[in-house]
Amino acid sequence: MNFAQLRAFQAIATHRTFSEAAQALGVSQPAITQHVKALEESVGARLFLRTGAGIELTADARDLLPRVRQVMLMLDDIGARMDEGRALSTGYLALGLCAPYVAMPILERFAALHPGVRLDVRLENSSVLLDLVAQHRVDAAIATLEAPHPDLACDRLLSQEVMVLVHDTHPWWGRREVALEELRDQRFVLREAGSMTRHLFEAALAKHGIAVSAHLVLGSREAVKEAVAAKIGLGIVLNRELGCDPRLHAVAIAGAPARADEYLVTRRETRHLGTVAAFAAVATTMFGTAP
The missing domain is CATH 1.10.10.10 (Winged helix-like DNA-binding domain superfamily/Winged helix DNA-binding domain)
Incomplete structure (x- = not known):
């Protein structure tokens, strides 16, 4: 071996x-x-x-996988401790992302500090990412959660709010917020059922007895944005994920805020080892949540 x-x-x-x-x-x-x-x-x-x-x-x-990954992270950690400045010169990190707008500045900073570490990144919704971390298929994930997962290490990075996404000819264009009742008769383009953004939106409305139907269901936020820009329907988006598309405008929901936090999610046994620890240090420092 x-x-x-x-x-x-x-x-x-x-x-x-x-x-x-x-x-x-x-x-x-x-x-x-x-x-x-x-x-x-x-x-x-x-x-x-x-x-x-x-x-x-x-x-x-399945029995061998967590032991192998822990050994490899421990070797990375030992190598870093032996190097001057305890900086990682090589290594591997498998990442899962659901919020690229939040994650990319972290990746940029991490790559600048540790250029020798090879990154393997995949995009999934938050529920899938939790499974991938638990199954040892990714070392860390940045996911949108209502609360920390009880079986995983979760470092809170920032909070986000769900907003309604409208196109440039919609009557709500330019408005800062809309009332709950105004959502009833609107046609929506939504993410897939496993999307945390969709879950937050529907749960917040359900508390007030309001349900909206999905005219179209798409598998990515980019697809939802394009559908809204094409005037197929309204969308929903977290406030930090709006981007700079001049065809789109985000409107707050008055009276029923749907909020969640972005977390760095890792396994407890590897949170303080090698490339995982180095990535966590960058992420938590950037958002002022480092212990």
Whole structure:
């Protein structure tokens, strides 16, 4: 068993295909396959099963994964402590994001401080991100949550408010806020059911006996913005995710504020190790929430 085999194992467990794992590590697919075969021979168990949907982890692989990732983060941490200034010169960090407008300044700062750390970033909604952290498929996530997850380490970064997104010919263009009752007869373009933004919006309205129907359901905030700009319906957006599109305007909801916090979510056992600790230090320092 060696470090290259462990890296290959982790990459496949994260990406769930041999080809994507090879691409992420910058090696050939036959090399990845050989590393996994050697690791399976070393541990005396099969680790992956090929299915029509990709790669599934065996029970032995699921048991091995958290130990492998913790070992690799510990090696990163030891290397950083031995270097002058305790700065990470190399390493790997798998990140999950639901709010790129919040996350990108953190990524920019982290990359400037630790240029040798390779980042693997994926975009998902918050509920999916929590599962990915729990399954050891990402090391950290920036997610929108109503409250900290009880089983994960959650560092609060900032608060956001849900606002209504309107196009430039809508009567609400230029208004600062709208009343709850005005939402009843509007046609909305909403995110998928697992979207935290949608959940916050619908839950806030439900408390006041108001329900809105989704004229169209889309899988990303960018798609929702384009649909609103095309005048298909109104959308909802967190206030820091509006961007600078001149075709769109955000309006606050009077009387039923829907708010949530952005959290850095990690596993408790790896929160203070290697690249995870370094990323957490950047994120919490930037938003003034460092302990």
